[in-house]
Amino acid sequence: MKIAVIVFPGSNCDHDVAQALQTVGDAHVDLVPHYEHSLAGYDAVVLPGGFSYGDYLRCGAIARFANIMPEVRRFAREGKPVLGICNGFQILTEAELLPGALKQNDNLKFICQTVPLTVVNNQTRFSRNYAANQHIHLPIAHADGNYYADEATIQRLEDQHQVVFRYDDNPNGSVNDIAGIVNEQGNVLGMMPHPERAAEAILGNTDGQGVLTSFLGIQEATK
Secondary structure, three states: EEEEEEEEEOOHHHHHHHHHHHHHHHOOEEEEEOOOOOOOOOOEEEEEEEEEEHOOOOOOOOOOOOOOOHHHHHHHOOOOEEEEOOOOHHHHOOOOOOEEEEEEOOOOOEEEEEEEEOOOOOOOOOOOOOOOEEEEEEEEEEOOOOOOOOHHHHHHHOOOOOEEEEEEOOOOHHHEEEEEEEOOOOOOOEEOHHHHHHOEEEEOOOHHHHHHHHHHHHOOOOO
16 A cells, blocks of 8 residues: 655654554555645555644645645545544645634643543544444644534534544543544544554554554454
8 A cells, every 4th residue: 555644844743654654554655745746656645743834824724725735635536545633634624625623722722642532433444443432542732623613514423423533531622522533425534633653562552553554454353
């Protein structure tokens, strides 16, 4: 599987997620600069965490206009897997590839800690290596991770089982404790927690492996 990790000015988790994907799945991963115009030959795309364009205007608001983004949109339209982590999630909402928006945390502070989550939908290509309602712990590191959408959108997300991860102890004020969602087609996931930071035993936590192996199409026995 050949994966493109998009690198924007200010990305700082690009190498982390590339390393994690190579470690857990022996994937072929390339770091693709934001100024490129083609994703030809790639099977999947990751928008990594960081502070694209310094988070000016709004997180992800400038990155949505990067040269590579029309290709990311094409990828999504064609049903190919797109994973956005933290700032990547913010970019996906700004690019309207996922509904809603990420606003400032309720406490108006940057939060960096490991938090408990529940896998509320394990029937997606990003979560199928988890058990239904499995409890996991993943790191978060964000100032703007408070997921918001209007009532109709939230109801639609819930009714269509598009909420994949939910906070057990909501750290940022996200509506309905939402930590990660997929689009209606199920091929685009945005999540604020960082699975790549919990993907190797040497890091003291392997709970993030399920996201990465699911994304890579590696079949594992659910726990």
